[in-house]
Amino acid sequence: MTSQTDLAALLCSRLCHDMLSPVGALSNGLELLADEQDPEMRKRCIELLEQSAKISTDKLKFFRLAFGAAGGFGENVPVEEARDVIDALAGDNKRVEINWAVGESSLPKPAVKVLLNLAQIALDALVRGGTLDIGAEKREGNVEIVARARGAKIAFDETIGHALQGDIAAVEVTSRTAAAHMIALLAEELGGGLQYALTDDALVLGAIIPEPEGMIG
Template sequence: MTDTAFSPLPDGQALAALVAGKLCHDFISPAGAISSGLDLLKDPTAQDMRDDAMGLIEASAEKMVALVAFARVAFGASTSAERFSGADLGDLVAGLTAGGRATLEWRVEGGDYSKAQARALVNLAYLTVAALPSGGVATISSERGERLRISGVAEGPRARLKPEAIAGMAGQPLGEGLPGQWIQPYWLWLTARDAGGSLAVETDEGRVALTVHMPN
């Protein structure tokens, strides 16, 4: 098991640029699919594909809405809530990860979660699911004691974390690799650290476990 260690923070503008880049990367696919669907609807020679175009637009719009709802909590601050229920956070994660190869098991305790706790929870859940590129089960749970414990366990063939993700979860600057694979893990570490908590990572063959401890 590797516990995170503190490291100097990157420049604020650079961090903001990396988060913005991550969001743009996530948004471009459904936005482009919506645009393609609209082009098909306007093409007089493609009217036989109208149903396909409408299906593409509908699915992509749902994906875009799920991405925006998730991003407001994971990277920003909700404008309508100071606290979030475990069930609502589960819906955010399920909406974003639906249709993927991994199965999400949501075992998060009821009650309310603060913005910082919610941010840590949804980012941890997303990264747990992302650790299963070939499918498997991602189990997300929480437990309240003297401190809040949030855990994500990914179990399945080829369960793994990329080197960039491991560096980010250790609070380390990005070395070689893709910034898009580093920023969300680093954001999770930063969220836990700034709230007075910690992040631990454990990797074994076919299994990845992420654990965040935060003040109640």
């Protein structure tokens, strides 16, 4: 069984893996800029640096909300913050259309953490493009969340699905499945649960996350 320390280490490995490319591009761009004298090439280097800096910033914002404590917010996080993070991550992929159906102005931090991770998993499944539908609503003391990826070819490792459902015995916890394990444990601690359904052209990820006591109203 994976300890909390092991899970934290695997999440850090995931973060480092995802940040390596844009941060490496920043380093390479600075080296090129230092040696380049041609004005047009220097302009191109600066554009690449700006692009890499934006990608790095967008990823860090995602990790802050999806994995971290989301310091700076209260018990609730504005939905607009979550929307901006996901839209930014998908911004460079012109083949993916994102539709939001979240009527609430804010959601509890645990629900936002689950929503972001499910959205990221669904987004990763759209390797050939498609549509990502994200919805959330409060109902009878719970936050119900759904992320649906629809496309010509869905790429989804079902070990992630087993991890989402908390099937620890069947799935080795790796940096690939660590995020799914994390939100599965979070949902279990709160008395909720996660589920998924997969077909040839659609992946549906769902969650029911109870609202913390004192916030139901």
